[in-house]
Amino acid sequence: xxxxxxxxxxxxxxxxxDEFKKHEMLKEHERREYLKTLDEEKRKQEEEKxxxxxxxxxxxxxVNHPGSQDQLKEVWEEADGLDPNDFDPKTFFKLHDSxxxxxxxxxxxEALFSKELEKVYDPKNEEDDMVEMEEERLRxxxxxxxxxxxxxxxxxxxxxxxxxxxxxxxxEPDSWETLDQQQLFTEEELKEYESHISQQEFELAQRAExxxxxxxxxxxxxxxxxxxxxxxxxxxxxxxxxxxxxxxxPTGPSxxxxxxxxxxxTVGHAESHLVGGNQHLPPGNIAxxxxxxxxxxxxxxx
Numbered sequence: 001x002x003x004x005x006x007x008x009x010x011x012x013x014x015x016x017x018d019e020f021k022k023h024e025m026l027k028e029h030e031r032r033e034y035l036k037t038l039d040e041e042k043r044k045q046e047e048e049k050x051x052x053x054x055x056x057x058x059x060x061x062x063v064n065h066p067g068s069q070d071q072l073k074e075v076w077e078e079a080d081g082l083d084p085n086d087f088d089p090k091t092f093f094k095l096h097d098s099x100x101x102x103x104x105x106x107x108x109x110e111a112l113f114s115k116e117l118e119k120v121y122d123p124k125n126e127e128d129d130m131v132e133m134e135e136e137r138l139r140x141x142x143x144x145x146x147x148x149x150x151x152x153x154x155x156x157x158x159x160x161x162x163x164x165x166x167x168x169x170x171x172e173p174d175s176w177e178t179l180d181q182q183q184l185f186t187e188e189e190l191k192e193y194e195s196h197i198s199q200q201e202f203e204l205a206q207r208a209e210x211x212x213x214x215x216x217x218x219x220x221x222x223x224x225x226x227x228x229x230x231x232x233x234x235x236x237x238x239x240x241x242x243x244x245x246x247x248x249x250p251t252g253p254s255x256x257x258x259x260x261x262x263x264x265x266t267v268g269h270a271e272s273h274l275v276g277g278n279q280h281l282p283p284g285n286i287a288x289x290x291x292x293x294x295x296x297x298x299x300x301x302x
Contacts, residue, residue, distance in 0.1 A: 006154055009106075013138065020135040024184045025193045027129075053127035058180045061119045065173030066112075066140035067147055067164065075112055089165040093158050104156040106141055113140045120178055132179055139179075 031050070035043050064071035072092060077084045080095055098108055121133040148156050148164040164170055185193075 006152070009154060013142065016138055017135070020131065021185055021189075022193065023131050025190050026197075028185075028190060029194055029197065054180070057120075057125075057127040060178075063116050063119055063176050063178055065169075065176045066116065067144035067170070068173035069165070069170050070173070071116060072112070074115055078115055089162055090158070093161050102158065104161065106145070106154060109144055109156065110137050110141045113137055116140070120180075136179055 035046060038046060064074060069087075072089075073084045073087050075096075076082050076087050076092060080092075093104065096108055096112060097104060098111075117133050117137060120136065121128045121130065123130055145154065145156070147167075147169065148160050150160050150163070
């Protein structure tokens with residue numbers, strides 16, 4: 001389980017690096033596309049501004065090698081507020097083991113690099129990209145883990161930390177190259193990425209066209225249904241008017257009469273219907289008629 005978890009985290013870091021690379025290539029792609037829209041004079045001005053911003057970004061204080069004595073002492077002094085002459089690796093470890101579990105995990109390690117990153121990146125500066133800052137933080141953490149994490153479980157124990165402080169690299173580290181000192185992608189990689197973008201844009205345009213046609217078809221079908229509904233309604237109205245003109249009572253949707261014509265008997269109301277002339281059957285006579293069928297035949301008046 002630990003191996004799988006470690007492998008998953010390594011894959012996650014790789015994905016972060018890949019996404020950062022795409023971010024940088026997209027920035028350069030958009031910059032070049034923008035330059036194509038400008039005339040020669042404005043394009044020259046934009047290129048000069050771009051170079052000026054790159055130069056300004058690179059002019060920052062020296063960045064200490066992550067995990068070196070100089071870097072940790074700076075944290076000890078500036079973040080912890082302690083005398084650099086009293087620097088003690090064991091005390092430092094305990095101070096920055098925030099949750100007190102006996103390990104420095106990846107988040108606790110990355111927190112140690114904030115002072116170094118602030119030398120290079122300021123969110124107020126136009127030339128400083130905060131996405132680059134997070135990539136730099138990831139690179140620093142990976143570097144320290146590779147140097148210190150002996151069993152590669154992505155956790156630094158007190159023992160591993162103290163052993164690292166005894167190495168020559170801790171006392172006399174090489175200079176640290178920041179992202180602005182490195183080539184992040186080649187021209188070939190950029191062209192391949194641009195080709196991928198073009199393909200995606202083409203597919204999106206096709207999909208948009210298909211959706212537009214589908215919408216038009218649905219709107220046309222809706223209009224046809226509305227027209228058919230209107231025609232049906234008019235036809236029904238015309239038939240009703242014709243029936244009224246011919247003296248035929250109008251009917252409902254299922255053909256039932258909307259009202260009963262005068263003088264016509266309705267089922268279930270024989271008890272109250274007129275018999276013969278205008279006389280109603282007295283109460284109780286219905287039973288007598290049913291008992292004597294002959295009584296139902298009304299004799300003609302002599």
